[in-house]
Each structure stands twice: as structure tokens, then as C-alpha cells.
Amino acid sequence: MNNIFFYETEIGIIGIRENGKAIINIYFSKIENGDNMEETNLIKDTFIQIKEYIKGKRIKFDLPLEPQGTEFQKKVWQELLKIPYGQTRAYKDIAVAVGNEKASRAIGMANNKNPIPIIIPCHRVIGSNGKLVGYAGGLNIKEKLLNIEKTDVNKGE
Template structure:
């Protein structure tokens, strides 16, 4: 059974979902809450996830240590694994990620996979920017993407 719990955070209201073994989704309040398939329950794993997220928001954590099970295609999972390798406080372009996964012409497909990331922040899709250095696209909105990058810039010293 999926469990889900909602929290007010420094970046707004989020939901954290897990399947009994791993975190499966983190979403911003502007996304579909899927309450029909999830039990509202603050499990130990969800409590640990919000603890680590709060440490991240406060600049006390730059690496997450949680079991993750994002659902997606093999290509999406390759992209998401590459995102996890972007160091705290750094950014990469969609083209950079395409090169990292061995398909340098797949920048647009990387962008689509980035957009489908079910576990933002922990799988740091906010660290991917346009090749011109501009912030483009983020499920939580560009204002949240900007806040996350600012957190990392301020604490990456």
C-alpha cells in the first residue's frame, strides 16, 4: 500500500509518497495528489525523508540517503541517475546530461525525462538549466527552482 503525507516547507506544501520500501514520489501542491490510491500516513520512511529535506533547506545536508524507487522508462532512469551525480551547488545543461548518458543528440529527450522526474529535490532536476545558463522548466515552478539553487549557492562554501 502506498502511504503519503503532506508537509508545509520553506518552498511551499509538498507531499511525500512511499511504497513500504522506498520513496516513490515527492510532489508540489500544484500536482495531482492521487489521494485515491494512497493512505495518508506519516510512516518512519516519510518522517526520515522530511527530516533530510528540512536539513537540506537549512543548508545542513547536501547529500540524501534514502531508498528511492522512481517509476519510469529505462531512458528516464538513466537520466535521473545522471542527475543524482550533479554535485550540490552545481548545474549542468540538458546537453551536458545527454553527453553523460552517452547520447549527445538527446538534449530534448533529457528535458522530457527531467520533466517527468517523480522525486524532485532528492533527484536534483532543479540543477539542470538551459545551455544559455537560463532557468527553464520546473514542475514546482521557476520560483521554486530558483529558491533551491539559491539554497545550494548560499550553503556551498
């Protein structure tokens, strides 16, 4: 059975869900899904790392992840993990990186289905005109996350 636990943070409610061995979802609101409501060690560690990230003290996450999706989505999410902290890429850049430069729209859909936002940094993908477009947690959270990465506070891991 999966476990889930919710926390209040500076960017709003964050729910963390795990399957006993890896993180499988991050949510930006409380959800009812029949999971066991328990703060496991893995969930606690994930929350600690997210808090450190929000405070500008973590630039990389060190957690087991098991995002569920299609092979294409997983390929896109792997590419997102390569975007360096504090940098952004356009949807077209990701499309080129996964081998299909005309797949910008499909990249956007895969981004929208990212089950582990923040850790798999879909917030680092922006429109080719430099504008913030689409984010499952809302554009205000996307902007907050990008602003966290712009500040040059103690960027230690």
C-alpha cells in the first residue's frame, strides 16, 4: 500500500506519496485517494530536502523516484532532470533533446503529467518567448520556484 503525507510550506500545501521504496507523486493540494496517511522516513526525508530547496540551501535532490507514465513521458522527465539548477529550457529544447524537434506540444503534455514536480523540475521549462506557460501547481508556484533558483543564497547541497 502507498503512503501519503501533507505539509504546509512557504509555497503552499505539498503532499508526498511513496510506494514503500520510492517517491511516486508530489501534490500541491490535499487529495483523498485511499492511501495510508503516514509520515514514513522516506516521506520525511523528501520533505526535508524540499524545505532545504525552498530555503535556497539545496540544488540537487537525492531520492529514489518511480514516476509512472508512458515511455515517452519518462524520456521527457529524464531530460528535465538534466536541466541545471537556476537555468531554464524552452519546450522546443526538450523536444530536440528527446529526438523529435517538432514535439513541443507533446513535451508540454508530458510536463503537465509530471507526477513528481519540484524534484523532476518541469518548472524549468518555459515558452520559447521566455514567458512562463502552464504549470500543474499554477503559474504563481512556478514563478516562486524559478525565483528561488535565481537567488544566490547558500547554494550548498
